[in-house]
Amino acid sequence: MGRIITIGREFGSGGRELGRRLAEELGIEYYDREILTQIAKHTSMAEEYIQNVVERQPHSLLPITIGRSFAYVEDYAFKQAQAVYQAQSKIIRELAEKSDCVIIGRCADYILRDQKPLRIFVYADLESRIARCMDRRSEGEDLTEKELKKQIQAMDKNRARYYEFYTGTKWGDKLNYDLCINTTGTVIKEIVPAVAKIFD
Amino acid sequence: MGRIITIGREFGSGGRELGRRLAEELGIEYYDREILTQIAKHTSMAEEYIQNVVERQPHSLLPITIGRSFAYVEDYAFKQAQAVYQAQSKIIRELAEKSDCVIIGRCADYILRDQKPLRIFVYADLESRIARCMDRRSEGEDLTEKELKKQIQAMDKNRARYYEFYTGTKWGDKLNYDLCINTTGTVIKEIVPAVAKIFD
Numbered sequence: 001m002g003r004i005i006t007i008g009r010e011f012g013s014g015g016r017e018l019g020r021r022l023a024e025e026l027g028i029e030y031y032d033r034e035i036l037t038q039i040a041k042h043t044s045m046a047e048e049y050i051q052n053v054v055e056r057q058p059h060s061l062l063p064i065t066i067g068r069s070f071a072y073v074e075d076y077a078f079k080q081a082q083a084v085y086q087a088q089s090k091i092i093r094e095l096a097e098k099s100d101c102v103i104i105g106r107c108a109d110y111i112l113r114d115q116k117p118l119r120i121f122v123y124a125d126l127e128s129r130i131a132r133c134m135d136r137r138s139e140g141e142d143l144t145e146k147e148l149k150k151q152i153q154a155m156d157k158n159r160a161r162y163y164e165f166y167t168g169t170k171w172g173d174k175l176n177y178d179l180c181i182n183t184t185g186t187v188i189k190e191i192v193p194a195v196a197k198i199f200d
Numbered sequence: 201m202g203r204i205i206t207i208g209r210e211f212g213s214g215g216r217e218l219g220r221r222l223a224e225e226l227g228i229e230y231y232d233r234e235i236l237t238q239i240a241k242h243t244s245m246a247e248e249y250i251q252n253v254v255e256r257q258p259h260s261l262l263p264i265t266i267g268r269s270f271a272y273v274e275d276y277a278f279k280q281a282q283a284v285y286q287a288q289s290k291i292i293r294e295l296a297e298k299s300d301c302v303i304i305g306r307c308a309d310y311i312l313r314d315q316k317p318l319r320i321f322v323y324a325d326l327e328s329r330i331a332r333c334m335d336r337r338s339e340g341e342d343l344t345e346k347e348l349k350k351q352i353q354a355m356d357k358n359r360a361r362y363y364e365f366y367t368g369t370k371w372g373d374k375l376n377y378d379l380c381i382n383t384t385g386t387v388i389k390e391i392v393p394a395v396a397k398i399f400d
Contacts, residue, residue, distance in 0.1 A: 125375055175325055180380035197397035 003028055003100035003199055004117035006109040008163075008177065011155035012129030014188040015122030018181070019102045021189060025196040029101035031092075038091045039084060050084055085166060105159070109176065110167040118199075121177040124184040126152065203228055203300035203399055204317035206309040208363075208377065211355035212329030214388040215322030218381070219302045221389060225396040229301035231292075238291045239284060250284055285366060305359070309376065310367040318399075321377040324384040326352070 003026065009015020016032060023030035040047040089111045095101060096112050103112075109119040124132070126149065133148050143151065163171035174180050181195065203226065209215020216232060223230035240247040289311045295301060296312050303312075309319040324332070326349065333348050343351065363371035374380050381395065 123374060174323060174374055174380050174382065175384075177380075178382045180374050180377075182374065182378045184375075194398045197400060198394045200397060 004096050004112060004115055005102045005120060005199075006112065006117045007102060007104050007120045007122060008109060008171065009105070009122040010124065010129065010172065011152045011159070012133045013122045013124040014132055014183045014186075015120075016104055017188045018120075018122055018183070018192060018195070019104050021192040022196055023102040025192055026100070026102075026199055029095070029099055030104075031095055031101055032104040035088060035091055035095075035103075035106060038095075039087045042091065043083070043087050045084070107163055107166050110163075110169075118179065119177045121172060121174070121180045122183055123172065123180065124182060128184040204296050204312060204315055205302045205320060205399075206312065206317045207302060207304050207320045207322060208309060208371065209305070209322040210324065210329065210372070211352045211359070212333045213322045213324040214332055214383045214386075215320075216304055217388045218322055218383070218392060218395070219304050219320075221392040222396055223302040225392055226300070226302075226399055229295070229299055230304075231295055231301055232304040235288060235291055235295075235303075235306060238295075239287045242291065243283070243287055245284070307363055307366050310363075310369075318379065319377045321372060321374070321380045322383055323372065323380065324382060328384040 005019070005022065007015050007019040009018075019032070020030055036047050036050050039045070039050050043050075088106055092103060092106065092108050092111050095103070096108075096115055096117070103117075109117060129152055130145055130148050133143075133152065134145070137143065160171040163169075167176075169176055179198075181191075183191070205219070205222065207215050207219040209218075219232070220230055236247050236250050239245070239250050243250075288306060292303060292306065292308050292311050295303070296308075296315055296317070303317075309317060329352055330345055330348050333352065334345070337343065360371040363369075367376075369376055379398075381391075383391070
């Protein structure tokens with residue numbers, strides 16, 4: 001089985017951790033934030049700025065024409081988002097050609113569709129995702145469960161809109177993935193060896 | 201990992217074949233139609249009659265009161281369906297207690313929820329399911345692609361309604377399964393060893 005693995009994941013499902021540990025277990029590369037660093041190297045943009053562009057969501061940036069100057073600003077932001085997506089696509093393709101790897105998010109499943117990566121989607125029920133987020137809060141973060149729930153739902157909505165904007169298909173729809181893994185009530189560390197065996 | 205494995209599957213996805221081969225590979229029991237035979241043994245009903253009762257779908261058999269005699273027939277059929285479901289649940293629980301096994305369909309994931317089986321759902325895109333059905337047609341069957349598509353959709357609708365009636369949750373919703381496997385464009389025989397490794 002191929003060893004280009006893309007991982008889509010619901011916020012708080014532990015998908016990123018699963019990806020990182022899977023890459024470790026298989027002894028292959030792991031790309032997540034590293035991609036932003038690469039984009040920064042390839043463009044004149046700062047890493048923080050790129051993160052900012054990605055988070056601003058292209059779908060809300062389609063040029064509109066209520067007043068000429070406002071439209072201009074939107075159009076500029078939209079072009080920036082497109083430029084980042086183009087750079088990201090190019091880098092993801094280069095990384096996947098270079099060696100076996102795990103790539104987190106970033107529509108990599110769609111960008112690499114011609115290479116037929118193993119497309120994994122990681123998900124869990126909301127309760128379990130809230131619990132996972134509570135566990136990994138940094139010191140000083142004191143979000144309540146209710147606030148966390150809101151944050152999780154907002155993050156997933158963003159991911160869904162981003163994915164749908166660039167791929168034209170539904171984020172999390174099982175038909176877009178080869179394997180969907182439910183992490184409800186599981187300890188990621190404990191399920192990774194079983195998942196890794198698929199690639200032996 | 202536990203070795204009670206339940207398999208839900210879309211019609212034509214190859215889920216049954218995957219289950220059978222997985223059981224062979226793991227050297228554990230496989231239950232599909234065998235469950236009907238068991239029900240027949242435990243009740244006074246003939247196997248064919250049971251199949252008939254199952255296929256008549258309980259949701260369409262809820263007692264209604266348009267005319268006294270009609271309501272009586274419906275009520276009787278509804279009770280029969282309930283009796284079969286009860287017998288089936290009892291047998292599935294007994295089989296799962298006896299030894300490791302793979303069980304196909306029949307809401308086994310829900311019936312065995314307290315034993316925490318590994319719940320697999322097998323699916324594929326419609327095109328691939330039509331192709332799989334075309335391949336496995338018996339001699340003399342000459343359904344066109346269009347007819348097969350209709351049949352597949354009708355079967356899935358039945359399965360969904362049956363599942364939802366007895367479990368109160370949505371058939372095929374990934375949250376009801378631990379692992380969802382996309383068989384689009386795959387040869388079942390070839391992916392089984394990889395899936396089996398999860399249980400090593």
